[in-house]
Amino acid sequence: MGAYEYPLIIKQLLITPLRQCADQEIIYRDQKRFTYRQFGERLARLGSALQSLGIRHGDTVAVMDWDTHRYLECFFAVPMSGAVLQTVNIRLSVEQIVYTINHARADAILCNAEFAALLAAVRPLLSGVKKIVCLTDDGVVPSSVTWDGEYEALLAAGDPAHVFPDFDENTRATTFYTTGTTGNPKGVYYTHRQLVLHTLNGLAMLPFSDTDVYMPLTPMFHVHAWGNPYNATARGLKQVYPGRYQPEILVKLFVTERVTFSHCVPTILQMILAAAPDVDLRGWRLIIGGSALPRALAQAALARGIDVFAGYGMSETGPMATIALLPQHLRDGGETELTYRCRAGRPVGLVDVRILGTDGAELPHDGHSTGEIVARSPALTAGYAKNPDASATLWKGGWLHTGDIGTLDRDGYLHVLDRSKDVIKTGGEWISSLGLEDIILGNPGISECAVIGVEDARWGERPIAVVVAKPGAAVTEDEVKAMIRARAETGELSRYAVPDHVVFAESLEKTSVGKLDKKKMRVLYGAVKAA
C-alpha cells in the first residue's frame, strides 16, 4: 500500500467543517435548526437510507423540493453515495418535468409533499422510477402517491455511522436540465472533481469570511444554487434555507438570522425591495446573475444599503465564470462604480474567458472588439446528455461557447452585450437589447422592459421596446423614444438604436427560471411593426 491517491470528491469538502465547526448552524425557515454535527449525522443516515432503498453507484436520484435543509443534505449524501443527483426544475411545465426525469433515467425521486398531486398525475409516465420518497415539513404524507418511505422516517432508521466510500473523482455527481427557448430541455452534468474545483476556486477568489451567513435566493435546482451551498458548507458558514421563496419570509429571515450573503436574479431583488420598504437592508451582499443587472435596480438596492453587484455564468459553466468584485480604485461611490457593479465583472481564478470573432479567431481585450464569449475552466459541463450534436456545437474548437456577445477590456472586465440571438442586427449594425433596456429602465415610471428585434424587409431587423408601466405612472411612447434618442445624439448609441415602436404591456413573457422569453415576445410582438 503506497501513497493515498486523494480523489477530489465531494465528501472531502466536509472534512474541515464537520470537525471544526460542529456547533455552527444550518437553519430551515423559522422551523428547524441543526448543528453541523447533526448535519453530518443526518448525511450518514441519508447515505444509509439510500442504500437500503436500493440506490447503487451510478443510479440517479431526482429531487423535487424548495430550498430546504433536506436539499442541502441531498447535495452531499446523494453524490457521496456514488449516485447522480438530479435537481428537478419544478417550475418547468409538467410535460418538461416528465421529460427531464425520464431523460435522466432517474431511479428514485425525493419529492416535496406539495408536489404530490403533480407526481400522482404523472407517476404512470415515469416507468424507470423505482422508489419515491416523501419530503414533508409537517410529517403529513399525502395519500395520492404510493410512497416508498418518508424522509425523516428513513433517516431515523438509517445508520448514523454510515461511511461513504472513495471512488474516481470523475464520477458524475449531478445533472439538471437547462431550457433554451427551442426544443426539449438539455441535460448538463458535473463530476465530483468539477464541483470540488468549482468550490475551491470560488472560495480562493471570492471574499468569503468565517462570519458570513449564507441564504440562497436562486433555487437549488438551478445550477446548484450557483455552487454556493457547497461553498458555504466547505467554509463552515451559518446557512439559512428559506424554503419556497416568499418575500416576507425572506426579509424576516434576513433580519432574524443576520444574513450577509445571498445571490439572485433581478426579479427576486425587485420583489425584496418592494416587500420591505422600511427594513434596514445594510450588511447584505447580493450577487445578481441569470440576467443583466439593470442600472436603475442596482441604484435602488444600493440606496437601501445592499452591497449589490453582478456575476456571470450559465448552466453550462458550473456556473461561476465572472464576478463584479470591485477593487478599491473603482469604488468612487458614483457612476463609474455603478457601471462596474452592473457589468459581468472579471473571470474568477482558473476561469479562462476569451472573445472570439465570427471567424473563430481571438479578439483583443481592448474594451470594444465585440464577439462571442467563450470559456475554459475545470468546472464546465463536458456536453449535453445524450446529445452529441449540441455538445459538439457547445465545445466547437475546444472552447465552451456561451452564445453571448461581449467585450473584454485590458483590465480583464467582461461586458456582456447580449445573448447572440437577442442582439438586434439592423442596417449592418449590432444593437444590444440589454443596453437599450438598461436606459429605458432608468425611467422612474417603468417597472419592466424588454427590447426585441423584429424582422424588417429593409433593415434586416428593427428594435421594438415592450414596457410595463408602474401603476399610476403616465409614460408615453414618445418619452421612451426620446430617452434613447438623447443617448444616440451624444454618440453613445447608434441612431438606429431608437426603437420603431414602444408597446405597453401588462406583464412580460418569462421562462421557467424567470428570464425574459424574447423568443415568445418576438412572435407575440412581431406583428406590431406592421400595425
Next chain:
Amino acid sequence: MGAYEYPLIIKQLLITPLRQCADQEIIYRDQKRFTYRQFGERLARLGSALQSLGIRHGDTVAVMDWDTHRYLECFFAVPMSGAVLQTVNIRLSVEQIVYTINHARADAILCNAEFAALLAAVRPLLSGVKKIVCLTDDGVVPSSVTWDGEYEALLAAGDPAHVFPDFDENTRATTFYTTGTTGNPKGVYYTHRQLVLHTLNGLAMLPFSDTDVYMPLTPMFHVHAWGNPYNATARGLKQVYPGRYQPEILVKLFVTERVTFSHCVPTILQMILAAAPDVDLRGWRLIIGGSALPRALAQAALARGIDVFAGYGMSETGPMATIALLPQHLRDGGETELTYRCRAGRPVGLVDVRILGTDGAELPHDGHSTGEIVARSPALTAGYAKNPDASATLWKGGWLHTGDIGTLDRDGYLHVLDRSKDVIKTGGEWISSLGLEDIILGNPGISECAVIGVEDARWGERPIAVVVAKPGAAVTEDEVKAMIRARAETGELSRYAVPDHVVFAESLEKTSVGKLDKKKMRVLYGAVKAA
C-alpha cells in the same frame, strides 16, 4: 474535438493575475521592480531560453539562488516547460549539495554568481549536468566556471511570445531534498496537480486579501517557501523578494514596501526583533513554522505589533497542513489567545489530519489522547525519490506518517508535542521536550534552549536542558530546575520532567535549515549525566 479537459497545471494559476493585475509589482530588494506584465513576458522568454538550452519535458533544472525575482520566475517557467524544478538547499554541506544534484539527475543548473567558487570546485563531480547558467544581480559573471549563458542575456534573446504547452497534470513539477539527522538527504517531489491544489486550498481557507503585500522569509529552496510564492502570484499580490536574508534589509523592505504578510522559522523572527528595536512592526502578519513557536517569542512579537501565529507542516506535506488562525472567541488578548497562537492550529481545508496510537488505530479527538500525527491531502509527496523502503514507511497504511507526536481536540486544534524521536521516555512516561523548552524560554535571561533525552540505565532516558544565556544574564542551574519543578508541583507536568542537569552553552547545534539538531546534541551532551 470535444470538451477541453482542463488540466491542473501551474500555468493555469497565471490566467487571472497576468490579465487582471498587469500593473501590480514584483520587487527584488531595493534593486529591481517588475510589473506582472513584465513578469509574464519574462516567463515566456525564460521558457524559450530553457528550450534553446536543450531542456526538454521531464528534464531536471536545479536552481541555486537566494530569494530573488529570478527564483520566482523559475518556480513558474521551469515546471511550465514540463521540466522538474530542483530547489537546491544551499545551506547543505558541499558533499550533500553534490549528492542531491546527482541524485536528482539535474540536467542544468541555474546558479547565483555568489556560489561560483563552490560550483567550480564540484563541477567535475556533476557529470550529468549539461548546462550551467549564471544568475547575477550586477551583470558580473565570475570566470571560475564555464557558463553556458547568463540569465538576463538568455532572457533578452528569448521569445516574449513563447507559449507553454498543456500536459498531464500528474507531471512532476518540483523536487527538493529534506535532511533528516541520519543518512543522506531524501528527495521529495510534487506534481503540477499537487501544487495547484495546494495553492487553491490555501487561498480558499486562508485570509489573503487583495491588498496584502507578500515577502518570503523562509527560503524558496525550502518547500517552495511554504507554497506562498504560488499563492501570492495566483492572487496577483504585490510581492517583495529580499535576496539573501539580512536583518536590516528585511526590516527596510518591510517598512518601504509596506509588507503585510510573511512566514519564517522562530530564529528569523528573533533576528528581526533584535535588528529593529525601534521600528513599528504593526501590520505584519507572520506565520511561524519549521519549529514550534516559543511562547516567550510570540509574546515579544505581539508586544511589537506583529500578528504572529504558528503553522504546521513539513517537507513531505506540501507543506501547509495546519494553521493557527484564531476565531473571534479565542482572541481574548490574554493567555488563551497566546496558547492557541503558539500551537499548530487546525487542518486547512482538504487536509485530513488524524492521531494514531502505537497499534495504528485512530485515537479520539479529545485533547489528551497522544499518538502519531498522520495526514492525507491532495498535496503530499507520494514518497521519497528512489527510496522505496522509506516511502513505504512514510505511507504505512495509506496515511502519511509525520513522525510527530500530538493530540487533536474536539474543535480540531492540533497540539504537536514533539518529534517522536525527541520525546523523552522516562520511567514509563512520555515527556515533551518542546513543552519543557517553552517553559525554560519563559526565563528572561535565556535566549535559546534545547531539552534532550539521554540514556539512563534506570529510567530509560532522562531529560537534560542545554541553554544559552543572554549576554550579562545571571541564570543558574537551580533556577531553571525550579521553573520546571514549580509546574510539576501544580500537576501540569510529571515530576519526572525536571531535568537532571542544565548545561550552559555558547550556542546550540542546528541543522542546515536552522532547526535544533538534537541528534548531535544527544551525542555531545550524552556524557553530562555521567559527569
